Amino acid sequence: MRARFALFALLAPLGLSACGDPAPSYIDQAWVRLSPNKDTPSSGYFVVHGGDAGVQLRGVLTDYALKVEMHETISKDGMTTMERVESVDVPPKGQVDFAPGGKHLMIWGINDTAISRGKMQFTFLMGNGDRLLVDAVIRKPEAAGTPKPADNAAH
Numbered sequence: 001m002r003a004r005f006a007l008f009a010l011l012a013p014l015g016l017s018a019c020g021d022p023a024p025s026y027i028d029q030a031w032v033r034l035s036p037n038k039d040t041p042s043s044g045y046f047v048v049h050g051g052d053a054g055v056q057l058r059g060v061l062t063d064y065a066l067k068v069e070m071h072e073t074i075s076k077d078g079m080t081t082m083e084r085v086e087s088v089d090v091p092p093k094g095q096v097d098f099a100p101g102g103k104h105l106m107i108w109g110i111n112d113t114a115i116s117r118g119k120m121q122f123t124f125l126m127g128n129g130d131r132l133l134v135d136a137v138i139r140k141p142e143a144a145g146t147p148k149p150a151d152n153a154a155h
């Protein structure tokens, strides 16, 4: 508790002395494309906004899956491959999209509770020390072509 007060006392004067509120960096439009197969990873997408200062995204965590990695899909000599990305720089007032065909999250082992709730929370680790908590909507695979679970066969 004492540490928390001390931190607040330290930060408050800084906030007050700034002229106008600088726009913070933030993340929105987060969603997960659930893999139809439990053994293959799902993918996650979102948009990082740099705010007035710009920011670096350094990692993503979640309690609702076994593992998350940042990846980028790249085409080289007609071949499409994925590479792991350690960090992403977002310019001041700019944005970086994690979108299908480009940068994305690779998510292994999303837990069943999150899937049935239809959303999961991620923690985004930012270079300025912020940890941004963001809820992502989980989109299930398209109904067409998806085998129906056995207990639904009677309906």
Ligand SMILES: [Cu+2]
Pocket: 071, 072, 082, 104, 105, 106
């Ligand atoms: Cu990937």
